[in-house]
Amino acid sequence: MKSVLIKNGRIITASDQFQGDILIQDGKIAAIGKDLKVQTDEAIDATGKYIFPGGIDAHIHMNVPCSDGSISAGYDTDSIAAAVGGTTTILDYVLQENGLSLEESVRHWSEKAKLSAIDYGFHLIITQANDKTFNELNLLVEQGITSFKLFMANDIAMTDRELFRFMSEFKKLGCKACIHAENKEIILALQEKYVTEGNISPSYHAKSRPEPSEIEAINRAITLSELTGCPTLIAHISTTKGLKLVQNAKARGIPIHGESCPHYLLLSEDKYELEGHESAKYVLSPPLRNKENLQGLWRGVLNGSVDIISSDHNGFSYTKHKQLGKEDFRKIPNGAPGIEHRFGLIYHYGMEKGLDLSRFVELVSTNPAKIFGLYPQKGTIAPGSDADLVLFNPEAEQVITAKSQYQKSDYTPYEKTKLKGSVDTVLLRGEPIVHQGTFVGDLGKGNYLKRERFSTSLQKVTSAEI
Numbered sequence: 398m399k400s401v402l403i404k405n406g407r408i409i410t411a412s413d414q415f416q417g418d419i420l421i422q423d424g425k426i427a428a429i430g431k432d433l434k435v436q437t438d439e440a441i442d443a444t445g446k447y448i449f450p451g452g453i454d455a456h457i458h459m460n461v462p463c464s465d466g467s468i469s470a471g472y473d474t475d476s477i478a479a480a481v482g483g484t485t486t487i488l489d490y491v492l493q494e495n496g497l498s499l500e501e502s503v504r505h506w507s508e509k510a511k512l513s514a515i516d517y518g519f520h521l522i523i524t525q526a527n528d529k530t531f532n533e534l535n536l537l538v539e540q541g542i543t544s545f546k547l548f549m550a551n552d553i554a555m556t557d558r559e560l561f562r563f564m565s566e567f568k569k570l571g572c573k574a575c576i577h578a579e580n581k582e583i584i585l586a587l588q589e590k591y592v593t594e595g596n597i598s599p600s601y602h603a604k605s606r607p608e609p610s611e612i613e614a615i616n617r618a619i620t621l622s623e624l625t626g627c628p629t630l631i632a633h634i635s636t637t638k639g640l641k642l643v644q645n646a647k648a649r650g651i652p653i654h655g656e657s658c659p660h661y662l663l664l665s666e667d668k669y670e671l672e673g674h675e676s677a678k679y680v681l682s683p684p685l686r687n688k689e690n691l692q693g694l695w696r697g698v699l700n701g702s703v704d705i706i707s708s709d710h711n712g713f714s715y716t717k718h719k720q721l722g723k724e725d726f727r728k729i730p731n732g733a734p735g736i737e738h739r740f741g742l743i744y745h746y747g748m749e750k751g752l753d754l755s756r757f758v759e760l761v762s763t764n765p766a767k768i769f770g771l772y773p774q775k776g777t778i779a780p781g782s783d784a785d786l787v788l789f790n791p792e793a794e795q796v797i798t799a800k801s802q803y804q805k806s807d808y809t810p811y812e813k814t815k816l817k818g819s820v821d822t823v824l825l826r827g828e829p830i831v832h833q834g835t836f837v838g839d840l841g842k843g844n845y846l847k848r849e850r851f852s853t854s855l856q857k858v859t860s861a862e863i
């Protein structure tokens with residue numbers, strides 16, 4: 398049984414902040430205290446460092462197929478990128494492949510995920526809302542997949558009737574719905590209009606997905622959650638008005654959670670005015686918004702309305718994948734790389750805006766674990782929890798560049814962004830996988846995480862204005 402002692406760090410959880418030592422035995426946290434006097438196989442000095450629970454990125458996409466048959470970056474590179482950035486658990490969205498059952502799709506996905514350098518679990522994107530899929534849900538739940546993504550927009554959108562049917566079943570099974578909330582029909586109408594007028598550049602991606610198309614869909618998703626009782630995460634909220642709807646729904650006792658992403662907090666719609674095809678780098682759905690929305694979302698981050706911050710990582714390359722839509726913005730793969738920098742970006746900008754350290758931990762680790770059935774195995778620093786820990790140097794500085802990043806993409810939306818604070822050491826179940834900012838782990842060491850049903854729902858409701 399291997400033992401490790403981490404000495405004299407500032408331990409930060411979602412509820413506490415204190416100076417102390419952590420004893421790890423056999424990959425789990427065995428004890429926490431001051432000046433622990435024990436003989437261990439290994440000792441790590443954490444003086445001057447914060448010790449956070451490992452980051453949990455609850456929204457990522459690995460190996461996404463593109464229209465030309467190519468696929469985005471996968472576990473071989475981007476699970477390492479996650480680790481270096483302070484993330485020890487990822488929840489990947491398995492795509493139900495055309496003509497395949499859910500179970501077959503998961504089996505395919507699992508083969509690739511076995512390479513992961515960090516622990517991982519799956520959500521499942523339902524693309525065929527038929528009886529066969531419906532009847533399979535129970536089987537997937539038994540395999541530990543307890544959340545499903547339903548689209549209200551794009552070519553895999555469900556009708557309200559289908560959403561109602563599936564969400565009612567999730568409620569019974571103790572699962573969660575993650576909803577991509579945008580109004581399909583409005584977007585299609587606008588896309589058609591712009592393309593007919595000859596407006597095909599990337600900026601029309603954003604123009605065809607205006608704020609009301611998200612707000613309307615969030616409202617409908619909340620209504621469906623209210624009617625079915627299905628615990629529902631509104632994924633990647635990009636508008637203040639959408640977030641307000643979520644906040645009001647929570648106050649009314651509807652089991653709703655709100656997710657946002659670093660790009661909606663840090664990047665604005667002026668990225669769609671870049672020269673040539675450059676704007677394609679920022680083609681995501683929903684699109685980037687104006688500065689007022691950024692400010693509103695930050696207020697929600699600070700006051701508790703936003704429950705989790707995920708990267709919505711898509712490892713597309715600019716020179717390959719993003720060129721697909723050169724003649725038609727509708728063909729640009731949606732999404733951007735972000736798995737590596739979520740933790741560091743939210744720490745840096747959060748501190749600038751007065752975010753409490755415990756609230757930071759809640760957003761990037763504890764709440765994702767609670768919402769998605771991983772708590773307290775993951776998401777906290779407590780006896781019995783997995784020893785997934787990030788030793789973070791608040792004094793170090795780093796500059797984000799595509800050249801120096803581990804993630805495979807040939808660009809980053811945050812090129813040349815300077816950050817205060819940097820990940821120094823990362824432990825995955827007690828094993829160092831990052832040392833002085835460099836990956837020292839191994840591919841294939843990540844465990845598949847079977848997740849719980851009927852997981853904790855967050856009760857916190859804030860009445861503060863956003």
Ligand SMILES: [Zn+2]
Pocket residue numbers: 456457458709
């Ligand atoms: Zn996504």
